[in-house]
Amino acid sequence: NAGVMQNPRHLVRRRGQEARLRCSPMKGHSHVYWYRQLPEEGLKFMVYLQKENIIDESGMPKERFSAEFPKEGPSILRIQQVVRGDSAAYFCASSQVAGGPTDTQYFGPGTRLTVL
């Protein structure tokens, strides 16, 4: 059973370009979470999605950021018109359920975004 997969692992963009980060959850997991880790800081929750639904996007900036988890395919975190402050590591996690003692979140290796 493959773990959570994220690609690309490293992404370099110039200011104003778009960044697309992909996350494939573990097999059998239908809950996906995105977190952002700024340099020298802890992770911060961004968004929680289930298949075809955004459940909680309270941690995601209102402008330029969007996320989706389609019925087929990976979850996508999209950042439009990137700025230098978007440079960070973006981690995706998945869980089988969302509630109760067995809803452990499993993390992917992250995508490190660098904005030049």
Next chain:
Amino acid sequence: KQEVTQIPAALSVPEGENLVLNCSFTDSAIYNLQWFRQDPGKGLTSLLLIQSSQREQTSGRLNASLDKSSGRSTLYIAASQPGDSATYLCAVRMDSNYQLIWGAGTKLIIKP
């Protein structure tokens, strides 16, 4: 609002020493607490998860304790090895909420 703090931010010790990493949180209404390991440029590895009803969890040379009333958790590493060098993060999950709230981590260096 829950805040999670980890002290120290960095720690360097000789190989073989036993050591303790600290994590404190301001709101004791947590559902569980997890300790993770993060290696440079890599993802997160879950080390130990303590439910709110538990006092400690052990895995090999690692032991994590939880004191909800005082808002503290410690990660004890016995007989440290250079391979233990990494950043250790603690994260809490609040009651009825799936979000993990993270500390900034302790960067641990074990000198051979």
